[in-house]
Amino acid sequence: MAIVAAPTATLSFTWKDASGSIGHTDIHVPDGTLAAVALTAAEALGALLAAMSDCVLLGYKLTYNRVENAPGSPVAGSRVEEKGNFIWTTADGRSTRFSIPAIKDTQLNASGSVNRSAVATAALIAGVTDVDAIFAGASGSDITAIAKAYQSFRSSTRNELPTDG
Amino acid sequence: MLQPVAKIELVLMDDTGSTSAVIVNVPSGSTVETCDASAIALASLVAPMSDAVLVRYRVSWRNQVEAPGVAESGAAIQHAGVFIFEDTGIGSLGLVNVPAIKDDLLVSSEPGAGVLIDQTDSRVVALVADLFTIEASNIFGDVFDALVAAYRQSRV
Numbered sequence: 219m220a221i222v223a224a225p226t227a228t229l230s231f232t233w234k235d236a237s238g239s240i241g242h243t244d245i246h247v248p249d250g251t252l253a254a255v256a257l258t259a260a261e262a263l264g265a266l267l268a269a270m271s272d273c274v275l276l277g278y279k280l281t282y283n284r285v286e287n288a289p290g291s292p293v294a295g296s297r298v299e300e301k302g303n304f305i306w307t308t309a310d311g312r313s314t315r316f317s318i319p320a321i322k323d324t325q326l327n328a329s330g331s332v333n334r335s336a337v338a339t340a341a342l343i344a345g346v347t348d349v350d351a352i353f354a355g356a357s358g359s360d361i362t363a364i365a366k367a368y369q370s371f372r373s374s375t376r377n378e379l380p381t382d383g
Numbered sequence: 384m385l386q387p388v389a390k391i392e393l394v395l396m397d398d399t400g401s402t403s404a405v406i407v408n409v410p411s412g413s414t415v416e417t418c419d420a421s422a423i424a425l426a427s428l429v430a431p432m433s434d435a436v437l438v439r440y441r442v443s444w445r446n447q448v449e450a451p452g453v454a455e456s457g458a459a460i461q462h463a464g465v466f467i468f469e470d471t472g473i474g475s476l477g478l479v480n481v482p483a484i485k486d487d488l489l490v491s492s493e494p495g496a497g498v499l500i501d502q503t504d505s506r507v508v509a510l511v512a513d514l515f516t517i518e519a520s521n522i523f524g525d526v527f528d529a530l531v532a533a534y535r536q537s538r539v
Contacts, residue, residue, distance in 0.1 A: 221423065221440075225524030233482045234454055241460030241482030241539070246520050253415050253444060257385065259517045260446065266510045272458035272483040277447035282415055284422070285439045292396060296434030298403035319395050319403035320435035338431040345428045352409045352421055358387035378401040 223249050224283040229260050233273035240276075243267055249282060256280050296320040299374050302332055305366040306346065306355070313365060314355035321369055332367035339367070385411055389444045391422045395435035402438065405429055411444055418442040458483040463538040464500055466511075468527035470520070476531070477521030479514070484535055500533035507533065 226246035233241045245263060247256055260278050268275045302321030306314050325336045332339055343364050346353050353361045388408035396402045407425060409418055422440050430437065464484030468477050488506065490499045500507060511530050520526045 224522075226520055226522055228522075233460060234451070235458040235460045235483050236454045236456055237459065239460050241463075241480075243480055243482065245479065245514070245517075246477070246522055246524075248518055248520065248524060248526075251517075253389075253413075256517075257444060257446070259513075263510075263513055263517070266506070266513055267481055269506050270464060270481050270485055270488060270510065272455035272485055273460060274451040274454045275448055276451050277445065279443055279445045281441050281443040282418075283439065283441045284419070286437050289396065289436045289438045292398045292436050293434035294398055296397040297399065298395065298397045298401050298435055301403075302432065314408065316405050316407050318405055318429055318433050320397050320433045322432055322434055325432050338428075342428045342432060345424065346407075351424075352413055352417065353425070354388055354408045354410055356388060356408060358408070358410045375401075378399065380399065 220287050221284045222287045224285065225249055227251060227256060227280060227282045229256065229263065229278055229280055231260075231264060231267060231278045232276045233271060234276055235273045241273065253280060253282075292320070297378075299372045299378065301370050301372060302326075303366075303368055303370055304332070304342075304346075304364065306361045307363045307365050308355035308357070308359040309362050310355070310357055310359035312355050312357060312359065314361065317370075326369050330369045332369065334364065334367060384447055384449050386445045386447065387411055389413060389418060389442060391418060391425065391440065391442050393422065393426055393429060393440045394438055395429075395433055396438045397435040403435070415442060454483070461537050461539050463536050464488065465532075465534055465536045465538065466500070466530060467532040468514070468519070468521075469529045469531045470525035470527060471529050473525060475521060475523065475525035477525065477527060479519075480538060489535055495534070498534050500535065502530060502533055
């Protein structure tokens with residue numbers, strides 16, 4: 219198992235035309251390009267592209283992609299719709315959340331709440347709230363504590379339905 | 384305006400092949416190196432909690448124009464300007480697509496009137512020079528060093 223970087227990072231510019239339709243211009247730059255350098259370049263590039271288009275520029279996104287080149291096998295019967303939801307408080311008093319797909323039953327209490335004393339969950343909470351960790355809320359404020367954690371089930375999308383049904 | 388946070392998205396796959404992501408914010412001033420280290424650390428914490436497996440992750444920054452204005456009347460994304468670039472060392476091609484290319488960038492005399500893009504136009508020259516400066520490439524990392532064709536195409 220190893221994480222492999224894609225050869226390029228992608229600058230994706232988003233445009234809107236007179237009908238409200240959305241289009242994109244994708245520019246690839248070397249993966250080794252620093253984010254700060256790529257974001258500065260995007261400002262200049264956005265202006266150059268805008269001078270050539272009748273659309274309006276809505277914004278851009280810079281993405282670095284990595285692939286696990288030898289992923290393990292998922293546990294039989296696992297479903298991403300089965301979520302472990304984690305709601306956190308941040309240093310500015312707000313909250314933020316993320317969910318873990320296919321949460322293991324071993325991390326749950328009988329009620330469906332997450333067992334915060336379970337070894338893996340305790341490690342996650344310690345890791346995310348560690349003062350040296352950079353995980354944050356939407357404002358950029360540090361995550362400082364766990365507020366709630368529970369299991370929930372999301373409806374399956376069409377692509378997630380079994381194909382042999 | 385650059386959003387205050389970048390996003391780390393860990394993509395996990397379940398037994399059916401369906402995928403879903405753990406999406407966590409980090410400050411937008413973080414370096415790619417720091418984000419990579421944080422993503423890998425988070426993945427190691429998530430792995431023992433999930434029956435799904437990590438298949439990929441991405442780190443992204445988003446910038447939104449605060450007052451984008453209104454598109455020109457009649458602007459249509461399918462009227463695209465297509466720029467074909469080449470890495471001449473290996474003969475590999477790549478494409479840059481500009482939606483709703485302005486009509487005044489098209490040549491007005493035959494051959495190619497209304498179709499070919501004027502490669503001597505100052506806006507085109509400036510774009511090409513900038514792409515070369517930032518070492519723009521195709522998705523395989525073959526770096527552009529020549530513009531070989533530019534024309535208008537119906538493309539979404």
